[in-house]
Amino acid sequence: MNVWKNLSFDRAQATWLAATIALAVFLASGLTDAATWEKGWNDPNGGPTAFTGKCENKHFGSWSFPGAAPWGCDARNYGESYRAEVLWAPFTVSMEQIHPQQPIKSADPVVIQNREEHLRAYMTQTYLLIRQLGTHYYKSRRPTAGDDEIEAWVQAFLTVAAHETNFSHFRKLKEDSPLMIVMGDQNKSIGMVQIFLQAHGIKRTDHYFDLARNLLYGMDHYYLGWEIAERKGESCYPVKNFVDQARGAYSIYNGGIKAACRWKTASKLWHEANPGCKFGSKTDFQPECGGLSREKFYLHDLNYERKLKTRSWMFYVDAKPDTELSADVDCLMRGNDLCVISPQQKAQVLTGTILTYHNPEESNRNIYCVVGENEGETLFCTYGDHDVACLGKFGPIRQFQKVYRLTDPDRDFHRITYADRHALCLGAVEGLVPVGGLIRTLKSIAIRPEPARGGRVIGSTGTKVFQVVDFYIEPGLAGDRFYKVAVPTKLGIEYGYFYAGSSRTTNTPKESHWDRWAKSVTSEQAAKLGSYSPQLPQKGEVLQLITEASQPVWLNTSGPTKHNRKVVDLQPGSVFEVLDFHVMGESFENRVNLYIRLKNGSVGYLYVGQVSPQYTLDRYVKRVIEEGASQ
Amino acid sequence: MKNWLTSILFMVGFLTLFVGGQGSLQLLESWRLSSSRERSHSEISTSPHQAARLGQPKGSVVGGSTPPIKTSPAARAALVTVRERVDELTHCLESRDCFQFFQQDDGKLGYHYAVSNEVVKVAAEIEPLVESGEVAVDQELILLVHQLLQFPEDHVRDVALRLVPYLPKSPQTLQVALGALRDSASAPLYSLGLKVMKNYADNPSDTRVFSEFLADRLLHGGPNISEEVAKNLFPLLNASNIQLFQGVLTKMPERSPASSYLESGIKEYEIITAGY
Structure with missing residues (x-):
């Protein structure tokens, strides 16, 4: 107190000054911090890449019930929520049914019954999804793995989902309210297995938004730790059994590679740092038991181990042998989220919505269609979902959020399927510039x-x-x-x-x-x-064929079909003039056919590779610069 | 009354200072780092003139010109600073004891990424030095790039992989680069890695090494990585590995995006070499 008295200004002034300076520094550091997170890493042009998500309509939820962990945020900021709302309906928790505001042992039997029925249905499907995805995933990475090893992996990953979010992903507060997704770590981690948005691989929503993708990307990362735990190198490895392997992999998943051995010493260090406290008793949640200490992160490892042993989620799982998963996991592994809809679901409103079906004899891709506006009985279709927006020219698509699976469209409709995405999309979207334009x-x-x-x-x-x-x-x-x-x-x-x-x-x-x-x-x-970099041959340009084999020149662009005729086999090194180019292709492919004139005056179509998704033109032809050769 | 008010204000001031402390230190740290960066940049900006004055050839392996025989003193100092800082930060990662990187939940990945972010910033200073020809591609640089490739975080490996084309081709560098990919689940890193491997495609022994690695990733790398490898494989296909990848295609799950991309690339290769 004497120190204050000796100062030349009084306590009130000093306090105001201290508070003002501290507040200014605090606010300024907050702004600096925010600016840092907004900037992308490894971005040569310094463009913005948001790694911290926003949480609109923040909803706390509850740690007491599976599927409802904090925090729920509007899903539309992170992916196609309208699509997920339909496709992932069986994997969406209804907070209305859970009544999180009511205690676990509620006095109201209706509340208890609603909650248990809903959570049992949700958890059974979620449990089966993780089991089957995990099994498929592990078999794809280790085809020779035995049943006990696969089971150990599945249990380890179920525990990841339990520990990260208590099996939470999508939720709705009410039937007609917007879809929400779970966010953690101050909005830096997303979804059931809390994919950290700063991870290098996170560039597209399909790495984390829908439940299957979120789980598969999480498995990619957990598997890295799972492999490391088997190797020598760290003091605590190689592990002796699957339980230790699961714990080691989780330490890496949660804390990074340098936390690889955290699981081994977590219990000892946590108890040393919190004398008088015993992990697993009620005291470990109290502030005096490390709730605020730097050692609190050891609780992640200790809780993971406890959950791995107790498997408490099984309380809500209906594990009867005949219980079936509503989703087709083989199909989900191929990256098709439409496989979540069960074949039993019938289309209710077809017009104005997107329809899909699969016919392996016709295409290895799903076929997407709309009902024609004028004809009513005609389906207009395309291979793959890449250009589904272009189907709008045959009948306005009122909603993209409802995608219905058809089982036998040819029975009910006359079907026109576009094999060429360019013919489909040009004219469908106003002002669209074609490939080559x-x-x-x-x-x-x-x-x-x-x-x-x-x-x-x-x-x-x-x-x-x-x-x-x-x-x-x-x-x-x-x-x-x-x-x-x-x-x-x-x-x-x-x-x-x-x-x-x-x-x-x-x-x-x-x-x-x-x-x-x-x-x-x-x-x-x-x-x-000004100049630009031409990626396709220009009309009038003279080119030379540089492939290793001779290439056929056709009368039309359809390639080797019975309606086409070969004009000539063009030998490597041959020179020709470009009269025009045609870009064709199914789904995502842009294949280029050149309409060419040979030295002898004959004309025809020559296939010269694709410009997208892979650029291969430069392996087929090169420009002829010499004046003599172009004549 | 006055004493009450004074006490409350004192508590507010103290608490604000206490809570803001972490952010303030971060701010101070960021000032310190930015000033050190500015210093490095000023050194870098003078170096090309020095190089020109000394008559040293500029450019790099990527640029097609000969790398310098000797690193300029200024560039050497900058490189030493980078290496020391990388070592310091690696220690931070291991000790989890560097206050400026603490996040709100510091037991989780936040700390790991905050440190790695700083390593990225530091390591990004190397490429301009190599590209401008101020730094000779010597054993010291090679070891530094290898060290960064082995750093356990993908953004750092990304910066390091971009330096690989400047290094002389060697089986060791290829192995370390493949190791960086093996320990990663990042699709963008694989996309970059495949571009880097193109430099090694003219050596049969190197081609065999990376082709076997990629074949394994296609089959057992998980759906995300398998798709990314398949999408970017075409430029690496040649007579010595096409049979391997044709065999891989028959073993991949049908109708997956990865098998579609691989099939498309192989088909293109077959047309080029055997005709439509």
């Missing part, structure tokens, strides 16, 4: 490896001309479009997508949204605007 960006737009509006950036467009090598229309009412173009980088030419607006229009001034991002230009206009 030239486009001028009107502002600097981030170029990303995938057609998305977030994630890693590999370049920026500036206001330049590009030749389009792929287009993508995002499924949804907005008609958002992306174009893939060549980007020069230090590692050579890379290809990436930039966003180019939606199909929305504004009234003042009257213009389309896409018109403000990028505009189609002719080759003459492009020449005036």
Whole structure:
């Protein structure tokens, strides 16, 4: 107190000063911190990549019941929630049924019955999903694994789901309220196995949003730890049994590779740091038992071990041998979330929704269709879901959130299936620039490896001309479009997508949204605007075939079919003139056929590779620069 | 009354200082780091002139020109700073004792990523030095890149993999680069790794090593990695490994995205080599 008296200003002034300085520093550091998280790592152009999610309509939930762990946040910020809402309905917890505000031993028998029935159905399906996904996953990585090893892996991963979120993923507060997803670690981790959003592999929502993807990506990471635990190298490895392997893998999963041996010493160190406390008793949750100490993270390892032993989730699992999983796990492993819908579900409203079915004899991809607007009895279809938005030209798609599986569409409909995505999409979306077309960006737009509006950036467009090598229309009412173009980088030419607006229009001034991002230009206009990097051969250009084998030149673009005729076999080294090009392809492929004129004057179509998803043209042909050769 | 008010204000001030302490230290740390970065950058910016004055060739393996015979003193100092800082940060990762990286729940991955983020920033200073030709590609640099490739975090490995094309091709570097991928579940890292491996495709022995690794990833790498490898494999296909990957395709689950991509790449290769 004497010290205060000796100062030249009084205590109130000093306190105000201290508080003001501290507050300013605190706020400033908070801003700095936020700015750091917003910036992407390894991003040569410094583009924004959000690693910390936002949590809208934050809902606490409850740790007492499976499927309801804190925090629930609006799912629409993280993925296609409208789609997940339908497809993942059996794996969505209804908070109305759980009554989290009521105590576990509620006096109301209706509450108890509702809760138990709902949680039993949810947990049984979730448990079976993790079991079957885990088994498939482990067999794919270790085909020779025995049953006991697979069972150990499954139990270890079930415990990860139990410990991270108590089996929580999607939830709804009410029947008609928006879908929510579980977030943790101050919104840095997402989903049932808490995928850390800063992890390097997290670039697209399909690495973490739907439940199967979240679990599979979590398995990828848990498996890394599982493998490390078997190797020599760390003091605590190799492990002696599967329980230790599960614990070791979890320490790495939770704390990173440098925490690999945490499981071994967790109990000793935690008890040393908290004298008088015993793990597993009520005291370990109290502040005086390390609740606030730096050693509290050992509780992750101790609790994981306890849950692995007790398997308390089985209380809610209906483990009768005839209980079946509603989802097709083989199909889910192939990355198709539509497999979650059971074949028993019948389509109720077909018109204006997307329909799908699979016919292995026709295509190795699912086929997607809409009912034609005018005909009513005609289905218009495409192979794969890549261009499903383009089906809108045959009948407006009122909602993308309902996708119905058809079992035998040819019985009820006349079906027209487009094998060529370019024929399907051109004209379906206003202002869409075809592959090979030239486009001028009107502002600097981030170029990303995938057609998305977030994630890693590999370049920026500036206001330049590009030749389009792929287009993508995002499924949804907005008609958002992306174009893939060549980007020069230090590692050579890379290809990436930039966003180019939606199909929305504004009234003042009257213009389309896409018109403000990028505009189609002719080759003459492009020449005036400056140079661009051509990715497809140009009309009039002279090329040389450089493949190892001779290549057939056909009368039309259909390739070797009975309706086509071979004009000539073109020998490697042959030179020809390009008269035109045609881009064709099913689903995601953009294959290029050149209409060419040979030296002897004969004309025909020559296949010269694809421009997307892989660029192979440069392995088929090269430009002829010599003046003599071009004649 | 006045004493009450004074006490309350004192407590508010004290608490704000206490709670804000962690952030304040982070702020101070970030100032310290940014000033050290600025210093390094200023050193880097003067170096090209020095190199030109000394008549040293600029450029790199990637750029196609000859790497410098000797590292300039300024660049050497910058490189030493980078290595020392990487060592310090690696120690931070192991000890979990560096206050400036503490997160709110410091037992979890937050600390691990905060340290790794700093390593990325530090390691990113190497490439401009190598690219501008100020740093000679000597054993010291090679060891530093190997050290970064073995760092247990994918963003750091990403920076390190981008340095591999500057190094002379060697079986050791290939093994370390493949090791970085083996210990990762990151699709972008695999995409980058496959681009880097293209430099090794002209050596039959190296091709066999990376092809066997990739074949294993396609079959047993899990769905995410398998898909990423299949998507980026085409440039690495050649006469010595095509049979291997044709065999892999027959063993992959049908109708998976990975098998579609692999089939598409193999088909393209077959057309190029055997005709449509």
